[in-house]
Amino acid sequence: MAPRHDLTADGDRAQVAAARRPLVPPPGGEPDGTGTGRDAAGEVLAGYLHRQAADLLRALRLHEETAGSAETAADAAGAVRSLGRAARRISGALHTYRPLLDAGWADHLAAELTWLSGVLSREYAYGTRLDRLLAALHRLSAPSDDDPAAGRPGAGAARAGALLERQLTLSRTRAHSAALQALGSARFHAVADAVAVLASEVPLDSGLADRPALPVLRPCAEHAHRRLVDAVDALPMGPGALAHTLTGAEDRYDGAWHRVRCLLRLVRYAQEVLGEESTPLGVAGRHLQRHRTAAAAADAAASAGRTPRIAPATAYALGVLHADQRHEVEAARLAFHRIWHPAP
Amino acid sequence: MAPRHDLTADGDRAQVAAARRPLVPPPGGEPDGTGTGRDAAGEVLAGYLHRQAADLLRALRLHEETAGSAETAADAAGAVRSLGRAARRISGALHTYRPLLDAGWADHLAAELTWLSGVLSREYAYGTRLDRLLAALHRLSAPSDDDPAAGRPGAGAARAGALLERQLTLSRTRAHSAALQALGSARFHAVADAVAVLASEVPLDSGLADRPALPVLRPCAEHAHRRLVDAVDALPMGPGALAHTLTGAEDRYDGAWHRVRCLLRLVRYAQEVLGEESTPLGVAGRHLQRHRTAAAAADAAASAGRTPRIAPATAYALGVLHADQRHEVEAARLAFHRIWHPAP
Numbered sequence: 001m002a003p004r005h006d007l008t009a010d011g012d013r014a015q016v017a018a019a020r021r022p023l024v025p026p027p028g029g030e031p032d033g034t035g036t037g038r039d040a041a042g043e044v045l046a047g048y049l050h051r052q053a054a055d056l057l058r059a060l061r062l063h064e065e066t067a068g069s070a071e072t073a074a075d076a077a078g079a080v081r082s083l084g085r086a087a088r089r090i091s092g093a094l095h096t097y098r099p100l101l102d103a104g105w106a107d108h109l110a111a112e113l114t115w116l117s118g119v120l121s122r123e124y125a126y127g128t129r130l131d132r133l134l135a136a137l138h139r140l141s142a143p144s145d146d147d148p149a150a151g152r153p154g155a156g157a158a159r160a161g162a163l164l165e166r167q168l169t170l171s172r173t174r175a176h177s178a179a180l181q182a183l184g185s186a187r188f189h190a191v192a193d194a195v196a197v198l199a200s201e202v203p204l205d206s207g208l209a210d211r212p213a214l215p216v217l218r219p220c221a222e223h224a225h226r227r228l229v230d231a232v233d234a235l236p237m238g239p240g241a242l243a244h245t246l247t248g249a250e251d252r253y254d255g256a257w258h259r260v261r262c263l264l265r266l267v268r269y270a271q272e273v274l275g276e277e278s279t280p281l282g283v284a285g286r287h288l289q290r291h292r293t294a295a296a297a298a299d300a301a302a303s304a305g306r307t308p309r310i311a312p313a314t315a316y317a318l319g320v321l322h323a324d325q326r327h328e329v330e331a332a333r334l335a336f337h338r339i340w341h342p343a344p
Numbered sequence: 345m346a347p348r349h350d351l352t353a354d355g356d357r358a359q360v361a362a363a364r365r366p367l368v369p370p371p372g373g374e375p376d377g378t379g380t381g382r383d384a385a386g387e388v389l390a391g392y393l394h395r396q397a398a399d400l401l402r403a404l405r406l407h408e409e410t411a412g413s414a415e416t417a418a419d420a421a422g423a424v425r426s427l428g429r430a431a432r433r434i435s436g437a438l439h440t441y442r443p444l445l446d447a448g449w450a451d452h453l454a455a456e457l458t459w460l461s462g463v464l465s466r467e468y469a470y471g472t473r474l475d476r477l478l479a480a481l482h483r484l485s486a487p488s489d490d491d492p493a494a495g496r497p498g499a500g501a502a503r504a505g506a507l508l509e510r511q512l513t514l515s516r517t518r519a520h521s522a523a524l525q526a527l528g529s530a531r532f533h534a535v536a537d538a539v540a541v542l543a544s545e546v547p548l549d550s551g552l553a554d555r556p557a558l559p560v561l562r563p564c565a566e567h568a569h570r571r572l573v574d575a576v577d578a579l580p581m582g583p584g585a586l587a588h589t590l591t592g593a594e595d596r597y598d599g600a601w602h603r604v605r606c607l608l609r610l611v612r613y614a615q616e617v618l619g620e621e622s623t624p625l626g627v628a629g630r631h632l633q634r635h636r637t638a639a640a641a642a643d644a645a646a647s648a649g650r651t652p653r654i655a656p657a658t659a660y661a662l663g664v665l666h667a668d669q670r671h672e673v674e675a676a677r678l679a680f681h682r683i684w685h686p687a688p
C-alpha cells in the first residue's frame with residue numbers, strides 16, 4: 001500500500017510546500033481578482049453568505065421537487081448533498097468571521113446548520129462506507145489476473161460482503177428516514193427561514209464591516225489557520241499500523257485526526273470567502289476524508305465481526321478486511337504528513 | 345508500517361548504492377588484504393572450503409557432545425545452525441566455482457549439502473515463525489500505553505495464540521526429529537566423509553586452479569551476480585498489499601522472491617571466497633529473509649484460520665494476523681527495492 005501513497009505524496013509535494021505557511025498577504029497585499037482589496041469587509045462576507053444561502057435554498061427546492069419518487073431519487077440525493085455542502089460553508093463562515101456579525105445570531109445559526117449538515121450527511125456516509133468495504137473485499141478476494149485458476153475466494157468473503165451489506169443498508173435506510181424527518185421538522189423550517197433572510201441581508205454588526213476587507217477578514221482567517229496548525233502539531237504519533245487492532249483501542253487517535261479534518265475544512269471555507277483557494281489544503285483535506293472513511297469502514301468491519309453465530313470463515317474475512325482498512329487509515333495519515341511536512 | 349521501513353531504507357541507502365553494480369575489480373585490480381591477488385585461484389578456493397569444512401566438522405562434534413540433554417539443548421541447537429551455515433557456504437562455493445573443480449563431484453556434494461541444510465533449517469524456521477506470530481499478536485492486542493483501560497484484547501487473540509503455538513510446536517517437534525534422523529542417516533555420514541576430505545584436500549580440476557586467483561574466480565562470481573540481477577529485474581510487480589489475500593493466491597509471487605533470496609546468498613558466499621563482503625547485499629539479504637519469514641508466518645496464520653470448529657473471534661484474530669503478516673511481506677519487498685534501486 002505504501003508505494004501507492006508515496007506516489008500521491010510525491011506528486012503533490014511539489015505544489016504543497018505552502019500548506020502550513022500562514023496566509024500572509026501576497027507582496028503588495030493585492031489579492032486575486034475577487035476585488036476583496038477594494039470592497040468593504042462586510043460586503044465581501046455578505047456576498048459569500050448570499051451565494052451560499054442561494055445555493056442552499058436552490059438545493060432545498062430541488063429536493064422538494066425530486067424527493068419521494070424512484071425516478072428522481074438520484075437527484076434528490078444530490079440535492080441533499082448540495083444542501084449540506086452549503087450549510088457547512090455558511091456555518092463555517094459564520095464561525096470564522098463572527099467578529100463582523102451579530103455574535104448571538106451567528107453562533108445560533110452556525111450551530112443549527114452544523115446539526116443539519118450532520119443529519120443530512122449520514123445516509124451518504126453509510127453508502128460510501130459500504131461501497132468502500134465491498135470494493136476492498138473484491139480486491140482481497142479477486143482472482144489474480146494472470147492466473148485466474150490460482151485460488152478461489154472463500155465462502156468467507158462472500159458471506160462477509162452479504163453481512164456488511166445487510167447491516168450498512170439498514171443503517172443507511174435509518175439515516176435516510178432521519179434526514180427526511182429533519183427536513184420536515186419545525187427546527188429545519190426555522191433554519192431555512194434564517195437562511196432565506198441571509199440570502200437577502202446579513203445582520204452585520206460593529207464598525208468592522210465597513211472597513212476595507214483584507215485587514216479585517218484576513219486576521220479571522222489567520223486565526224482559523226492557527227488553530228489548524230496547532231491541532232496538527234498536537235496530533236498524537238500513532239503506535240504504528242495495526243497496533244492495538246485486536247483491542248478496539250486502535251481508533252483512539254482517530255478523534256484528533258477527525259478534529260484536524262474539521263479545522264482544515266473551516267480554513268478552506270475561510271479562504272473561499274477571501275477568494276483564495278489553496279490546492280495543498282484541498283489535497284490534505286482529501287487525505288483526511290479518506291482517513292475518516294477508512295476508519296469508519298474498519299469500525300464497521302469490526303462490529304460485523306462481533307455478530308453472534310457467524311461462520312469462522314466469515315469472521316476471518318472480516319478480520320482481514322478490518323486490518324486492510326486500518327492500513328488505509330495509516331496510509332492516509334502518512335500521506336497527510338507528507339503533504340503537511342514536505343521533504344526538503 | 346511504511347515510515348519504519350523508510351527509515352531503514354534511507355539509513356541504508358547511502359551505503360548501498362553499489363548493491364547492483366557488477367563486481368568489477370577496484371582500480372588497479374588490487375583486492376583487499378586477503379592476498380587473493382597473489383595466490384593461485386585453486387589455493388584461494390581451497391582455503392575457503394577448508395575453513396568451512398572445518399567449521400562444519402567442529403559443529404558436528406559439538407552437536408554430538410550436546411544433543412539429547414536438556415541442559416545443553418541450546419548448544420545443540422546452535423551447533424545445528426552452525427552446521428547448516430557451513431553446509432550452505434560449501435554448497436554455494438562448489439556451485440559458483442564449479443569450473444575449478446571436478447564437476448561431477450562438486451555437483452553431487454553441493455546437492456547433498458543443500459539437502460542437509462534444508463533438513464536442518466526447518467526446526468529453527470518453525471521456531472522463529474511462532475515467535476514472529478506471537479509477537480505480532482502481542483502487538484495487535486497490546487493495550488495502548490497511555491490509556492491501558494482503552495480496550496482489552498479479545499479472547500480471540502489469546503485463543504489464536506494458543507492455536508498457533510499448538511500447531512507450530514507440533515511442526516517444530518517433527519522437524520527436530522527429522523533433523524536428528526538425518527544426522528544419524530547413512531546419507532549424512534557419506535556427506536560428512538566427503539566434507540572431512542574437503543577439510544584436507546580439495547579435488548581441484550583443470551589448469552584453471554593454478555592461474556592467478558582474480559582473473560579466474562571473479563568471472564565465476566560475476567556470473568552468479570548476473571543471475572541475481574536478472575532474477576531481480578524479472579521480479580513480478582505484485583498487485584499491491586493484501587490483494588488476493590482471501591483467495592490464497594496472494595503468495596504466488598513469493599516464489600520468485602524466495603529464488604532471489606537464494607541467488608543473493610550465492611553471491612554473498614562467492615564474495616566471501618574473494619574476501620569481498622558487500623554491506624548492501626547483506627542488508628538486502630536481511631530484507632529478503634524478513635520477506636520469507638513473514639510470508640511463511642502469513643501462511644501459518646491462514647492455515648490456522650482454516651482449522652475446523654474454531655470460534656469466530658479466533659478466526660477473526662487470525663484474519664487480522666494474516667493481513668498483518670502480508671503487510672510485512674509487502675514492506676520487506678518495498679525495503680528491498682529501495683536498497684536495490686536507491687533513489688537518486
